Amino acid sequence: MKTRYANPYVIGTLLGLVLLFTFYTMGRGLGSSASFARIATAGMHLVAPEHAAANKYYARYLVGGRSPLMAWLVFLTLGAGLGGLFSAFISNRVKGEVIRGPNIGVSARLWFALFGGILSGFAARLARGCTSGQALTGASELAFGSWVFMFCIFAGAYATAYFLRKEWL
Amino acid sequence: MGPLYKYGWFDFAYSLQLAGLIGVLFGFLLERAGFGNARKLVAIFYLKDFAVLKVMFTAIVVCMLGLLFFSVFGWMDLSKIYLLPTYIWPQIVGGFVLGMGFVIGGYCPTTSVVSAVSGKLDGLIFVVGMILGSIVFAEFFPLIEQFYSSGSMGAVRLSDVLKINSGLIALLVCLMAVGAYWLVEKVENKLGDPETLPVGSRKAKAWAAAILVALGLVLAVVNPDRIAAKKTSAAVKEKPKIEAVRKAPPKPAEPASSGAVIIEDEGC
Numbered sequence: 001m002k003t004r005y006a007n008p009y010v011i012g013t014l015l016g017l018v019l020l021f022t023f024y025t026m027g028r029g030l031g032s033s034a035s036f037a038r039i040a041t042a043g044m045h046l047v048a049p050e051h052a053a054a055n056k057y058y059a060r061y062l063v064g065g066r067s068p069l070m071a072w073l074v075f076l077t078l079g080a081g082l083g084g085l086f087s088a089f090i091s092n093r094v095k096g097e098v099i100r101g102p103n104i105g106v107s108a109r110l111w112f113a114l115f116g117g118i119l120s121g122f123a124a125r126l127a128r129g130c131t132s133g134q135a136l137t138g139a140s141e142l143a144f145g146s147w148v149f150m151f152c153i154f155a156g157a158y159a160t161a162y163f164l165r166k167e168w169l
Numbered sequence: 170m171g172p173l174y175k176y177g178w179f180d181f182a183y184s185l186q187l188a189g190l191i192g193v194l195f196g197f198l199l200e201r202a203g204f205g206n207a208r209k210l211v212a213i214f215y216l217k218d219f220a221v222l223k224v225m226f227t228a229i230v231v232c233m234l235g236l237l238f239f240s241v242f243g244w245m246d247l248s249k250i251y252l253l254p255t256y257i258w259p260q261i262v263g264g265f266v267l268g269m270g271f272v273i274g275g276y277c278p279t280t281s282v283v284s285a286v287s288g289k290l291d292g293l294i295f296v297v298g299m300i301l302g303s304i305v306f307a308e309f310f311p312l313i314e315q316f317y318s319s320g321s322m323g324a325v326r327l328s329d330v331l332k333i334n335s336g337l338i339a340l341l342v343c344l345m346a347v348g349a350y351w352l353v354e355k356v357e358n359k360l361g362d363p364e365t366l367p368v369g370s371r372k373a374k375a376w377a378a379a380i381l382v383a384l385g386l387v388l389a390v391v392n393p394d395r396i397a398a399k400k401t402s403a404a405v406k407e408k409p410k411i412e413a414v415r416k417a418p419p420k421p422a423e424p425a426s427s428g429a430v431i432i433e434d435e436g437c
Contacts, residue, residue: 005203007367008220009350009377012227018194019228020235024244025187027172028251030195033278033299040303056314057307075185077282079192080199084283087200096288099207099275113207113291116274117281117298118305120267124278125306126317127263129253131277132195134260136225138253140232142326142338145255149264150225156268161214164272168211 003093019140026072029137033124035077037061041068057125073133101168112167171245196283205283207275207291214272217361219353226346234384237339237393247397257320274298328394336388343385347378 022029041061044052045068052058061068088094100109124130127149129138135153138146170176174184202224203209212218239245271277274295276284281299284292310317328335357366 002362002364003203003206004365004367005209005220006201007369008202008223009227009367009369009374011198011202012224013231015195015198015224015228016231016235018191018198019232020239022191023232023236023250024171024239025173026184027175027249030191030279032282036278036296036299037303037307040300040307043300044304044307055307055310057310070185072184072188075188076192076195077279079189079194080196080279081192081282081286082189083193083196083198084200084205085196085286086193087197088205088283088287093200093205094287096290098290099284100291101208109291110294113274113276113294114298114301116270116272116276117295118270118302119298120270120274120276120278120295121299121302122306123263123266123270123302124299125263125303126313127260127267128256130267130279131225131271132279134253134264136228140229141236141247141250141252142233142328142335142342143253143255144322144325144327144330145257145260146253147327148255148257149260152261152264153268153271156265157214157272158268159265160269160272161211165215167273168208168275169215 015136016140019136023141028072029133029140030076031073031129031133031137032077032080033121033130033133035071035074036121037125038068038071038074101166103169104167109167112164170243171239172249175246175249195279196286199280199283200287204280205287205289205292207284207289210277210280211272211275212361215360216356218366219357220367222353223350226349230343230346230381233339233342234381234388237335237388238384241388241391241393241396243400248401252324252326254324255320255322256318257322259317259319262316334392334394336390336392336394339393340382340385340389343381347381350374350378 019030038061041052041058044055044058045062053062061071085094098106098109100106104112120130124133127134129135129146129149131153134146135150139150173179179187199205202220204221204224209218210221213221236245236247236250240247267277274281274291276292276295278299281292281295285296306313322330326335327338331338
């Protein structure tokens, strides 16, 4: 089944306006990867509170006596889930499935998804942001590191794409 | 004058509600563009569909122009915006690995959320992977801490590094975006699937491109950096006067919403 989605230039313009609105109201941009670090921290805090408090990286999300989940980006990510669900719902795209190319099995695809997720979660922490928190937000405020980061994403992806053509093509 | 939160227009609790609203718009737009589907996303890396690049560059250009024009009009104080600091080495390596994760997993962090909520199991697994990846990072943090803070350059903009003013940079970014659109559409027309590529009139595209470049040109001539510097020096001159006025009448406690409280932000 082939789907023609919304025009990317129109979506891009609207997304730029949402980002501008975020800057105007909050003085910061969009983002989401830190939410997953916060979820990880909250989980670790629940299971092994002493271990979490002793780790320098978890500790940065545990300051202030607030739950690590009471954070701006966590609410943004929750909202993104709702908005995405609404959009998928009105176009009848809510459907349990595994997105994969024709030449790969379901379980192999899911292992790739897990491994890719681990790499992305790690890389986003290392770079202090992801495609939205670094590339989109930082590039629009013309931050130097964010532009370098964005081109490195493309470089990393294009360098890897050939070896994974079986997964997608 | 924006950013409103930094001037104390609303409190933390309200900012969380606003975050939810902004998130809804963000997620909605991503799903509209088809970014809840891994095959649509990774098609860019097989030169078949450049929607990712088009959405990203357009959002960046629109927001960049908005920020600079808001600054020129005096509607927003750009120095109050949280500017991401540059740590060049971890950003280079992180970007490269994130790109690898993108092709292997099929998503980037936000798009995987949109994918997971619309029922894609691979998207959900990717989200689980990201949480695990964050744990791995935190557990190994003592070992990588030194690399994590290497190449620190502070919160620098392109204009600081390239030593040209932001207006000129904006023009260059606009030109780069238009050039990129032109190039990727050529590639798409050759390798892409005409049934799924977006339809759009040539005329509308030409107009939009012309407007982008024109707005960039205006900024290059106006030079937002100079205007911002002028405003700062004017504010410095005015400051003693305001203080003198403030000292004279011993006012009772000001209402919290007087619009002058600067709230510190924790960043990312």
